[in-house]
Amino acid sequence: MTKMGKREEIARAALDLIAEHGFHGTSMAMIAERAKVGAGTIYRYYESKDALIEGLFKEVELKLHETLWNETVKDQSVRERFLHLGNSLLRYLIDNPIHFKYLEQFFNSPYGVEHRREKIFGEESKDNEILEVFIDGVSKGEMKDLPIVILCAQSFGPIMAMARDHNLGFFTLDDDLIPQVIEACWDAIKRK
Amino acid sequence: MTKMGKREEIARAALDLIAEHGFHGTSMAMIAERAKVGAGTIYRYYESKDALIEGLFKEVELKLHETLWNETVKDQSVRERFLHLGNSLLRYLIDNPIHFKYLEQFFNSPYGVEHRREKIFGEESKDNEILEVFIDGVSKGEMKDLPIVILCAQSFGPIMAMARDHNLGFFTLDDDLIPQVIEACWDAIKRK
DNA sequence: ATAGACTGAATGAACATTCATTCCGTAAGG
């Protein structure tokens, strides 16, 4: 197997197992077995278990970012841009349930909380293209006059909740339902 | 110290530590130390670590239920009842951040997923007083014609998201903001 | 032949759980 093939196998195995059993519930031995590599081989690609966890997050984050970015359509109305964003996000989360589970594990851990804190309070914002929609929405009076972070929670909160329930099989989000629920998210934040 | 005093100490210590470090990140030794009891003492009150986790959940669930139930006001409009419910829930979650953190840990674990599955698909529903608001809302045409579980996710999703961000210090939900955000939740599910 | 990739047994730390022992409040007996 090629060098990159092994890294890929390790990443996929770790992602699957951590999504299912959480960080502490997944041992390096389990990852090695699922990836069909020796236990020591993982350490050729990731310095430690912590580095593996952080590395996997960065990979998933990057992929999600590309998805949201690619589909974002500039020079459209705030409403259109928001609906695009919500749709892309929801579809990504239900098309990549393992990634979604992993992100949830990550953000519920000390790793992820610190990460978000930096994203919100730090200077740099890779998320600008997302925040921009909200900043635009508020300044043009098309969204409610609430703090941006609250608008994010109001609209992304239900998307996460629904994606989670869909992935757990509690109901099915089909092509009929998805536009309706994203529209409902818009209703929550639009100005009346 | 009295018998119940020790059980109380153990429960509080476990709740605090698990909320902070998760199930696997919290050892029985850590709990014993924080509760100022011997490691073996925990096993006089809880059969195993698993039993402790389940027991704590039941205690927290009961307290939350009492809060929501006590404040629910019968024979009011669907809108009023929903706003009451949302308010009570949000206030509980930000007044009891440890309980909220614990519930999140629990529902993100195999324990909790199975628990929710039974709640949704099982026969008995202790949550009837909550579901009733949604059933009423849909049948009276005051809420959107979407599956009940989706309406729950639409309205409770953002409440959870906002409570989490508030508890992490990302923003502050004050008495001004809370009615506004609950109203926004209502906007997401109300019929136009 | 050599270098780098790979392996998995070995290691020591940390874990949940157990249990022989100690502690302590109570009540009977002096």
Place this chain on the structure above:
DNA sequence: CCTTACGGAATGAATGTTCATTCAGTCTAT
């Protein structure tokens, strides 16, 4: 009122297991 004996509560060292990590040795491609 004091002493003694009792039994449940509490303890924490000991146990066996599992973990992340290491490294001496093996393999493989050039």
